[in-house]
Amino acid sequence: MHRYWRPPINFFLLPFSGLYWSGLQVWYLYDKFRRKVKFDAFTIVVGNLTVGGTGKSPFVYLLAKTLSEESRVVVLTRGYGRRSREPVVLSDKLLPVELTGDEPLMNFIKLEKKVPFVVCKDRIEAYKIAKREFSPHVVILDDAFQYRKVVPDFSFLVFDERFFITSRFLLPAGPMREPLEAGERANAIVLNYKTGVPGEEKIYPDKPHIRLRYKPVALRRGGKIYSFNEIEQEVTAFAGIGDPESFIKTLEGIGFKVKEFERFPDHYWYKLDEIKKILEIGLPVITTEKDYVKLPDTLKDKIYALVIEPEIFEGTEIIESLKERIRDSIG
Numbered sequence: 001m002h003r004y005w006r007p008p009i010n011f012f013l014l015p016f017s018g019l020y021w022s023g024l025q026v027w028y029l030y031d032k033f034r035r036k037v038k039f040d041a042f043t044i045v046v047g048n049l050t051v052g053g054t055g056k057s058p059f060v061y062l063l064a065k066t067l068s069e070e071s072r073v074v075v076l077t078r079g080y081g082r083r084s085r086e087p088v089v090l091s092d093k094l095l096p097v098e099l100t101g102d103e104p105l106m107n108f109i110k111l112e113k114k115v116p117f118v119v120c121k122d123r124i125e126a127y128k129i130a131k132r133e134f135s136p137h138v139v140i141l142d143d144a145f146q147y148r149k150v151v152p153d154f155s156f157l158v159f160d161e162r163f164f165i166t167s168r169f170l171l172p173a174g175p176m177r178e179p180l181e182a183g184e185r186a187n188a189i190v191l192n193y194k195t196g197v198p199g200e201e202k203i204y205p206d207k208p209h210i211r212l213r214y215k216p217v218a219l220r221r222g223g224k225i226y227s228f229n230e231i232e233q234e235v236t237a238f239a240g241i242g243d244p245e246s247f248i249k250t251l252e253g254i255g256f257k258v259k260e261f262e263r264f265p266d267h268y269w270y271k272l273d274e275i276k277k278i279l280e281i282g283l284p285v286i287t288t289e290k291d292y293v294k295l296p297d298t299l300k301d302k303i304y305a306l307v308i309e310p311e312i313f314e315g316t317e318i319i320e321s322l323k324e325r326i327r328d329s330i331g
Contacts, residue, residue: 004172004173005166005167005169005173005174005175006167010167010169010173010174011173013169013172013173014169014173016172016173017169017170017171017172017173017174020170020171020172021170021179024170024178024179031148034148034149036148036149036150036151037124037149037150037151038150038151039127039131039139039150040131041074041127041130041131041136041137041138041139042071042137042138042139042153042154042325042326042329042330043138043139043141043150043151043152043153043154044063044138044139044140044141044152044153044154044155044156044322045140045141045144045145045147045150045152045154045155045156046059046060046063046140046141046142046143046144046145046155046156046158047143047144047145047146047147047155047156047157047158048143048145048157048158048159048177049145049157049159049176049177049178049180049182049183050159050163050166050175050176050177051171051175051177051242052162052175052242052243052266053160053241053242053243053246053266054158054159054160054163054192054242054243055158055160055190055192055194055212055214055310056142056143056158057103057106057107057142057290058192058212058214058308058310059156059158059190059192059212059310060075060077060107060140060142061107061110061111061310062212062310062311062312063140063156063319064107064111064115064140065111065115066319066323067138067140067322067323067326068111068114068115070323070327071136071137071138071323071326071330072134072135072136072137072138073115073136073137073138073139073140074115074116074117074118074130074134074136074138074139074140075104075107075115075116075117075118075139075140075142076117076118076120076123076126076127076130076139076140076141076142076144077101077103077104077117077118077119077126077141077142077143078101078119078120078121078123078142078143079100079101079103079104079119079120080101080103080143080267081101081102081266081267081269082097082098082099082100082101082102082119083098083099083269084098084099085121086099087118087119087120087122087125087126087129088100088118088119088120089116089117089118089119089129089133090104090105090108090113090116090117090118090119091113091116091117091133091134092113093113094108094109094113097293097294099119100117100119101119101267102267102290102291102293102294103142103290104117104119104142105293106289106290106292106293109289109293110289116130116133116134118130123141123144123147123149123150124149124150127139127150137326137329137330138326145157145185145186146177146178153325153329154187154188154322154325155185155186155187155188156186156187156188156189156190156210157183157186157188157189157190158190158192159189159190159191159192159203160191160192160193160194160243160246161191161192161193161194161199162243163203164199164201168180180203183203183204184204186204186207187207187208188207188208188209188210188315188318189202189203189204189207189208189209189210190209190210190212191203191209191210191211191212192212192213192310193211193212193213194213194214194243194246194249194250195213195214195246195249195250195253198211198213198313198314208315208318209314209315210312210314210315210316210318210319211312211313211314211315212310212311212312212313213310213311213313214246214250214308214309214310214311215308215309215310215311216228216250216253216254216306216307216308217307217308217309218307219231219286219304219305219306219307220289220292220304220305220307221300221301221302221303221304221305222300222301225307226304228254228255228256231284231304232283232284233255233256233257234256234257234259234283234284235251235256235257235258235259235283235284235285235286236258236259236260236261236262236278236281236283236284236285236286237251237256237258237260237261237262237285237286237287238261238262238263238264238278238285238287238291239261239262239263239264239287239288239291240263240264240265240266240267240268240270240290240291241266241288241290241291242266244261244263247288247306248261250306250308251286251306256286259281259283260278260281260283262274262278264291268291268294269294270291270294270295272296272299275295275296275299275303279299279302279303284304285302285303285304286303286304286305286306287303287304287305287306288305288306289305289306289307289308291305292305
């Protein structure tokens, strides 16, 4: 939990949350009269109500992997944190991470280049590109729950276990992008327990719930895959993600002893000297797949990326029902 969201600091920020709430009301009013677009392809939105790493990107990967087994799928994403404003397309080859952003490139690699990604802030423009180049049956809009210009056919709202112990205040006194009642727009809820013990919590009891967790499967370094017992137990780790504590818990759950851990801001662009300093500690170094794609090629054979696979342990019938709806839409 961010220190600004804890008492008593968050109480001093409540007036600013009030201003934020007022701005939301104006936005909601405007949205009622704004012309909206409906895509020809079956449109799925994945998003959240909170800031920070809830696990949208792994769920997008899992969704794209599953649906692409029988449909042409394209992921539309803004590529948050990238160093380019021009639309780019990931389809048959890798592009520099500066052009794509870390999460689109990471998922494109994990999907073995089988699912195209269109990276563009304007999702409507992104869809025009996707339709022209790929004629998709399905488009997945990543991090687009607040992108109200497009009418989705189905929307997922993702939360992680931290939601149940974190403030429900709006920004900046708390992590909420929108009030909790805004989640009524969603068709299904995804509860991502990452490394936590699955509970029986339900945020919106009347909505179908998917329960998700991360399964660490291997380590990757360079072009090679390693099992966990192939390296020393004592390691150094670093990450620039929204929830670094979950990464530490995952490593410890595998059996690693994390002797040193370096935290960086989410979507951080690493400097060569920072990584070299971590390597100088002399222990094996592990990072996330998201961070790994941003490392210089000269260092990728010296650092391990923890490969994780998200798995659904409850609610697979929701995905099966969604696949049936997509089949019907294709005809």
